[in-house]
């Protein structure tokens with residue numbers, strides 16, 4: 001049995017892919033109602049909370065592999081690591097990001113703590129160190145649909161954007177057959193470096209109408225995120241992370257997705273085409 005710790009973007013798609021290939025897969029969800037579609041494709045959806053170790057222990061029954069993905073609050077993910085160790089789980093695939101222990105971004109420092117805890121646990125592990133997600137642009141989609149424009153403090157900085165469906169596909173592949181991946185760290189990116197102006201050009205071409213990118217300040221970015229419901233401290237942290245793109249912080253690419261999946265990573269054009277309705 002493979003346990004996926006949340007039913008968000010990466011977790012849901014990884015669960016769907018594993019069920020599709022006939023693997024036994026379980027997802028822990030705070031609200032199982034939200035994961036009804038997964039139940040319909042054969043995923044065992046169990047109610048639980050990463051803040052409640054007893055619920056994690058219950059979900060860990062008969063589990064051999066874990067995909068550890070969540071908002072990456074260290075206490076919660078370390079609860080999963082402890083539970084996996086108690087249950088004698090063989091392998092954990094950890095979804096992470098660029099995570100220097102001295103990063104100015106609290107989430108990245110938290111990821112570093114989680115990675116260290118996982119490595120120290122003695123469990124088999126694989127780290128998936130992911131660049132920014134294409135799906136972050138879905139947060140901007142309602143504004144793009146309305147105004148044909150979007151702004152960011154990323155400036156002219158480039159990003160190796162990755163589609164969360166590819167992150168999920170890599171996580172599913174490794175969770176199903178961990179042997180060749182134990183102790184490894186993979187860097188997951190899309191196939192190309194794009195600036196936000198490049199993103200606007202791709203959206204314009206795919207949507208068939210001009211989409212304009214404008215530079216804005218970190219504070220304006222934070223306010224825009226709060227206006228779509230992101231809590232203030234998270235919006236501040238995310239806006240800071242986006243502003244570092246202007247300094248080249250996300251300008252990295254890797255061939256790990258095609259190497260593991262045997263097919264190219266999705267392009268931003270593919271992402272935009274698949275989600276065109278959200279931007280229209």
Ligand SMILES: NC(=O)c1ccc[n+]([C@@H]2O[C@H](COP(=O)([O-])OP(=O)(O)OC[C@H]3O[C@@H](n4cnc5c(N)ncnc54)[C@H](OP(=O)(O)O)[C@@H]3O)[C@@H](O)[C@H]2O)c1
Pocket residue numbers: 005006007008009010011028029030031034048049050051069070071072076095096097098107130131132133136164
């Ligand atoms: N965004 C990026 O650009 C980026 C880049 C690199 C790495 N990452 C990493 O990717 C990970 C996030 O993955 P994602 O995008 O798939 O997440 P996501 O779509 O934001 O989903 C998060 C999920 O966690 C669930 N959750 C939150 N708190 C929980 C709790 N206490 N107990 C159980 N479930 C809980 C949420 O459930 P509810 O529906 O109940 O809230 C939701 O299903 C993080 O580690 C992040 O650092 C992100």
